[in-house]
Amino acid sequence: MSIFISKKTKLIVQGITGRDGSFHAEQMKKYGTKVVGGVTPGKGGSKVAGIPVFDTVEEAVAKTKANTSVIYVPPPFAVDAIFEAVSAGIKTVICITEGVPANDMMKVYPFVKEHGARLIGPNCPGLISVGQSKVGIMPSTIVKKGGVGVVSRSGTLTYEAIWALTEAGMGQSTCIGIGGDQVIGTNFIDCLEAFQADPATKAIVMIGEIGGSDEEDAAKYIKKYVTKPVVAFIAGQTAPPGKRMGHAGAIIAGGSGTAEDKIVALNKVGVPVAGSPTELPAALKELMKGAKRPAPKKATLKKAATKKTKAKKATVKKVAAKKLAPKKQRGLKKAASPKRTKKAKK
Amino acid sequence: MKIHEYQAKEVFAEAGIPVPAGKVAANPIEAFEIAEEINRPVMVKAQVHVGGRGKAGGIKYAENAESAKILAQSIIGMDIKGLTVQKALITEAEDIISESYVGIILDRVTKRPVIMVSPAGGIDIEEVAQKTPEKIFKLAVDPVVGLKSYQARNLAFKLFRDINQVRATTNILMQLYDAFWKVDASLVEINPLICNTDAKVIALDAKVNIDDNGLYRQKNIAAMRDLDAEITEEVQAREADLSYVKLDGNIGCMVNGAGLAMATMDLVKRYGGGPANFLDIGGSSNPEKVVAAMRIILSDPNVRAILINIFGGITRCDDVATGIVAAFKELNPSIPVVVRLTGTNEEAAQKILRSVNLPSADTLDNVVKKAIELAGL
Numbered sequence: 001m002s003i004f005i006s007k008k009t010k011l012i013v014q015g016i017t018g019r020d021g022s023f024h025a026e027q028m029k030k031y032g033t034k035v036v037g038g039v040t041p042g043k044g045g046s047k048v049a050g051i052p053v054f055d056t057v058e059e060a061v062a063k064t065k066a067n068t069s070v071i072y073v074p075p076p077f078a079v080d081a082i083f084e085a086v087s088a089g090i091k092t093v094i095c096i097t098e099g100v101p102a103n104d105m106m107k108v109y110p111f112v113k114e115h116g117a118r119l120i121g122p123n124c125p126g127l128i129s130v131g132q133s134k135v136g137i138m139p140s141t142i143v144k145k146g147g148v149g150v151v152s153r154s155g156t157l158t159y160e161a162i163w164a165l166t167e168a169g170m171g172q173s174t175c176i177g178i179g180g181d182q183v184i185g186t187n188f189i190d191c192l193e194a195f196q197a198d199p200a201t202k203a204i205v206m207i208g209e210i211g212g213s214d215e216e217d218a219a220k221y222i223k224k225y226v227t228k229p230v231v232a233f234i235a236g237q238t239a240p241p242g243k244r245m246g247h248a249g250a251i252i253a254g255g256s257g258t259a260e261d262k263i264v265a266l267n268k269v270g271v272p273v274a275g276s277p278t279e280l281p282a283a284l285k286e287l288m289k290g291a292k293r294p295a296p297k298k299a300t301l302k303k304a305a306t307k308k309t310k311a312k313k314a315t316v317k318k319v320a321a322k323k324l325a326p327k328k329q330r331g332l333k334k335a336a337s338p339k340r341t342k343k344a345k346k
Numbered sequence: 347m348k349i350h351e352y353q354a355k356e357v358f359a360e361a362g363i364p365v366p367a368g369k370v371a372a373n374p375i376e377a378f379e380i381a382e383e384i385n386r387p388v389m390v391k392a393q394v395h396v397g398g399r400g401k402a403g404g405i406k407y408a409e410n411a412e413s414a415k416i417l418a419q420s421i422i423g424m425d426i427k428g429l430t431v432q433k434a435l436i437t438e439a440e441d442i443i444s445e446s447y448v449g450i451i452l453d454r455v456t457k458r459p460v461i462m463v464s465p466a467g468g469i470d471i472e473e474v475a476q477k478t479p480e481k482i483f484k485l486a487v488d489p490v491v492g493l494k495s496y497q498a499r500n501l502a503f504k505l506f507r508d509i510n511q512v513r514a515t516t517n518i519l520m521q522l523y524d525a526f527w528k529v530d531a532s533l534v535e536i537n538p539l540i541c542n543t544d545a546k547v548i549a550l551d552a553k554v555n556i557d558d559n560g561l562y563r564q565k566n567i568a569a570m571r572d573l574d575a576e577i578t579e580e581v582q583a584r585e586a587d588l589s590y591v592k593l594d595g596n597i598g599c600m601v602n603g604a605g606l607a608m609a610t611m612d613l614v615k616r617y618g619g620g621p622a623n624f625l626d627i628g629g630s631s632n633p634e635k636v637v638a639a640m641r642i643i644l645s646d647p648n649v650r651a652i653l654i655n656i657f658g659g660i661t662r663c664d665d666v667a668t669g670i671v672a673a674f675k676e677l678n679p680s681i682p683v684v685v686r687l688t689g690t691n692e693e694a695a696q697k698i699l700r701s702v703n704l705p706s707a708d709t710l711d712n713v714v715k716k717a718i719e720l721a722g723l
Binding site for chain 2: 075107110158163244277
């Protein structure tokens with residue numbers, strides 16, 4: 001199993017004759033993805049890496065029975081490409097294009113929802129369901145089959161985390177980049193829900209960054225619905241407010257969207273936040289020792305949030321067992337400070 | 347992208363929103379001429395991309411043209427929160443009866459434009475949100491249907507009782523909403539929206555932020571960019587198609603990918619250094635970009651060591667290595683440069699780098715530690 005794409009994925013590539021489109025169409029095909037067609041208006045009838053090219057998505061779908069589309073077309077045409085794919089009946093659309101105006105995204109998003117489709121991105125690296133299918137631009141050399149689901153707002157930072165997991169012998173089920181823009185089709189919660197439901201996924205790594213409140217919302221969701229172990233990394237602790245840090249969505253605006261807020265929110269629900277992406281595997285191993293992340297009850301969590309109340313009210317034995325997760329978090333947070341790390345290494 | 351108040355008022359005026367008469371002055375003589383033309387008391391308002399201008403002494407009342415000239419003399423050239431005032435807006439002074447707040451932001455959670463109005467205008471809206479949230483009224487507009495008159499009217503009733511003022515405000519909200527879409531704004535704000543002694547509703551201030559991703563189709567707005575108001579290195583970086591933000595530490599960072607660039611900065615701090623900048627060379631590994639990036643980092647006198655961290659996926663390490671060698675030939679940096687290249691074409695990159703013989707590291711954490719060590723921090 002996996003999330004969003006699998007062996008059943010039949011993919012078309014919108015913008016297949018472009019520089020990026022043609023290169024990645026071939027890469028995806030090499031990985032084993034069923035790339036059944038490509039679309040470039042005016043290039044219908046030609047072939048790219050043995051893949052048939054069509055003039056319209058409608059025609060491509062009719063001839064190939066494609067169910068998924070990946071978009072590599074330039075920003076001025078990307079939203080039109082999403083409309084076209086969804087209108088043609090495609091249910092999973094992955095938009096790689098960076099630089100799509102947010103206002104256009106606000107208009108296409110309700111359309112995607114109305115049609116019961118899923119949009120991933122824009123401005124994302126796509127996803128890999130390891131051993132089954134790859135859609136997008138992630139390097140397949142870094143992944144290894146296993147049980148960790150990885151979800152991230154970033155590209156290369158995700159690769160760093162995946163590589164760290166692979167080196168530590170912790171393979172992945174699906175690795176997905178949801179994109180760094182302000183308005184994106186699939187958010188952390190959608191991915192957490194899917195990973196929770198996916199039997200192949202045993203644990204989850206979540207990589208967030210400054211800007212917006214997607215991580216905070218994810219924390220609330222984890223508290224309510226996620227029983228699998230989750231560890232996180234949040235980038236941008238040193239980012240100044242009011243400055244866009246590369247990604248359109250990575251900006252601290254009006255004092256909200258700071259890394260600190262996100263780390264606090266995640267810690268509160270028993271999600272350890274690693275001090276470096278390379279420490280994610282160790283954090284996950286530590287957390288998995290306790291098997292399932294305890295499904296927190298409201299009362300327990302309130303206690304965990306404030307040390308004092310917790311100490312005073314520690315009475316019932318059952319509660320003691322549930323405190324395990326918050327304790328671990330604190331240990332991790334301390335390890336994140338430079339002094340501790342040096343000591344640990346010595 | 348941010349634009350100045352006087353430019354935002356041009357956007358508003360074009361949308362039909364009433365704004366006080368005024369023009370921008372680059373020197374005291376121009377200020378005098380504009381004030382004389384207005385022929386009434388004026389406000390002299392510093393044009394800088396930062397809030398709190400009034401508190402900093404950047405907004406002053408002038409009874410006549412002579413006084414406007416004197417005030418412009420002191421305001422133009424003054425420093426507000428580290429930014430030098432280059433221009434001042436000379437605008438008709440209004441007699442204010444009430445001040446409200448009106449704004450539209452792109453809301454990431456609802457993925458809709460959200461209109462916010464508040465009868466508590468003239469002060470920072472974040473302060474209002476914190477202290478008296480009950481005084482803020484919000485509406486998430488369906489972007490497909492658009493803003494309907496009744497919705498705008500309902501919001502206007504939160505600000506005014508007089509039906510004429512409600513009607514005027516309704517119009518302003520509709521026009522503001524249209525302007526939001528027309529210029530690809532991520533934020534439009536009138537703070538304060540005032541009612542003057544003639545019972546007229548007027549946008550006394552104007553703020554417009556533009557979504558950078560929309561700039562390709564906003565030629566008029568893009569031309570409003572004030573290069574003088576921006577940090578030189580950031581302008582140079584944009585011209586070289588690099589994503590760069592200047593910071594105040596002394597470890598220069600060159601990374602591929604925004605998330606990894608932020609994580610690298612965070613680790614610099616974690617291991618006891620301070621990042622001098624955020625710099626993402628982007629996905630395509632053009633060697634020329636590496637040279638441009640190196641030049642920008644080296645132009646910062648605070649930088650004591652440079653760390654290059656590349657995780658090659660789409661970016662090819664050998665291309666980056668070629669860029670590094672070219673940068674060394676051209677710029678001959680006198681400070682230590684530490685390199686970590688991993689991923690696509692890593693071996694080829696190591697061969698290319700032999701000619702410059704740089705200290706290198708194998709992991710993200712190690713390259714950061716080494717850079718800090720070599721910087722002598």
